[in-house]
Amino acid sequence: MTTLPLDPARLRALFPAFSEPSLAGQAFFENAGGSYTAQPVLDRLDTYYRANKLQPYGAYPASIAAGEAMDLAFERMAAALNVSADWIHFGPSSSANTYVLGHAFSGWLKPGDAIVVTNQDHEANTGAWRRLAQHGIEVREWAVDARTGQLSLEALDRLLDAKVRLVAMPHCSNIVGDINPVAEIASRTRTLGAVLAVDGVSYAPHGLPDLAALGADIYFFSAYKTYGPHQGVMAVRPELAAQLPNQGHFFNDIKPRYRLTPAGPDHAQIAASAGIVDYLEAVADIAGPSVEGANPFRRAHAAMRAQEVSLSTPLLDYLRNRNDIQLIGPSDPLRRAPTIALRHSEPGLALAKRLATHGVMAGGGHFYAWRLLEALGIDPNHGVLRLSFVHYTTPEEIQQLIAALDAEL
Ligand SMILES: Cc1ncc(COP(=O)(O)O)c(C=O)c1O
Known part of the structure; x- marks a missing residue:
């Protein structure tokens, strides 16, 4: 009991x-x-490797089934995050995903634009953005309180002005553990017309967030820390993704899912990621009716x-x-x-x-x-x-x- x-x-x-x-x-x-x-992830991985380990999205039934197993993962992951499937991108890791995003932003931002990064983040969500200084972008550091390691909104407000095009921050640091007020920061970046990129790697294992409620434009996490395979999951507001310069092969420019993942995705692990969502449904079942929530x-x-x-x-x-x-x-x-x-x-x-x-x-x-x-x-x-x-x-x-x-x- x-x-x-x-x-x-x-x-x-x-x-x-x-x-x-x-x-x-x-x-x-x-x-x-x-x-x-989680077992549902291993089950989906096993099925994919046994029955669908071939080129997906092709002409024959096993290939069509492979593509469907991958599409299902995009749809299921999007449903769990409360966004549409065109937000979702799977890449090799969160570090690889931010590296590509940083490169995309180097072709999108203009010299003289400013970005805000923190010193609370894992290097994946700060180094990739700080490199934009090489392209004439002004990098402003939102620094933690040296005693507590926490970030304050007052310190952020001192850095925000009309030049700021991007704020990159952690939902929760992998050391400090403090849950940062992302929705409040999103309302500030929205007012400025700036992009908010949130590292959710240390938060997502404790429950996938409702991205519609959070309001970030980019939210990423690592599936291998959320009971899944070794993949990076990245949700990007589709209107923003469409504006960013294509990072994939030139002839794939018309395919939104291919533009921000130049490494080429691991098909089986994408399919297996649907198992994370199966697992979350099982958790809701175990919780029973006494735990409240919209879904x-x-x-x-x-x-x-x-x-x-x-x-x-x-x-x-x-x-x-x-x-x-x-x-x-x-x-x-x-x-x-x-x-x-x-x-x-x-x-x-x-x-x-x-x-x-x-x-x-x-x-x-x-x-x-x-x-x-x-x-x-x-x-x-x-x-x-x-x-x-x-x-x-x-x-x-x-x-x-x-x-x-x-x-x-
Ligand atoms: C908070 C945080 N962000 C980003 C990363 C990088 O994730 P990945 O290993 O998928 O590149 C990690 C990895 O430990 C992390 O803890």
Whole structure:
């Protein structure tokens, strides 16, 4: 019997990793690096490799079925994000997607235009944009508070004016965990006629957002952190995508889905991504009627967040009472994702190795948030200890983690 909105046993039955003998007893606290893969994703991948592993969108039945399996993933992903299918692009990774977007913007923005980037982001959503300085674009940095690592709207407002054509920011940092007010920022960029590009990689594993409500023009995340295959998913407002210069082969300029993914997509993994959406529907089912929401995706999101808040509370309480460890970001579980980074006198990776002796799989390092660590006065090579979990983590695993922290830190 559990008071959690989601029954962990039913959730975990949908992940083969939880019945893998080599992982038994290992509490998984490195989900922000990549989550376990849900069974519906593996099923779709398996089907594609067995029955449809050939050129899609062709003339014969197996090829037509392959194309249909891919199209279904675009449609299902769009439905889960509450946008139309022409918003969706699948690329090799989020880093590859922003690299291509950055290149597209270099041909779209004009010298003298300004962009705003943060030093809270993973490098994928800041370095690719900062390179635009080479094209005469003015790059303004929205800097975090050096004490808390948080971004403030007041600091953003000081940077916004009519020259700003793009704001790039994280929905949630992979270190600070603070959930940034994207909808409020979208209303500011809309007023300016600027583009808002949001890195959702650290947010999406905790529930896919309703993009219509959020109002961003670009929202991307990594499917391998949302229970799926190793792909980057990118939603781009179709009117914006149409204006950006084509990054694909010249003869594909007329095909919107080919213009921003020059690497050529991995067909099987695109098809398998529909399994992420199947999984979210299963989560809504497990949540049952007591969790409210307009559709299964909103209900899954609400249930996952409520589950994580319950799981985070004892850990954040424990950390708050340890004045020898500094929690980075908010200690209120409602304000943050359960991606919890700790500053300590010992290097993050050394601490993670010690936790591993207690069957706790955690991460240590800078996690490509190099600029953020420097802003916080932490040597990136020293790094932080990062404890990241999601809705399928159990209260017993949280206790296992606390016991390990007690023993080792
Ligand atoms: C917040 C954040 N953004 C972007 C990325 C880059 O994602 P990918 O590995 O798909 O390039 C990561 C990866 O860890 C991340 O944590």
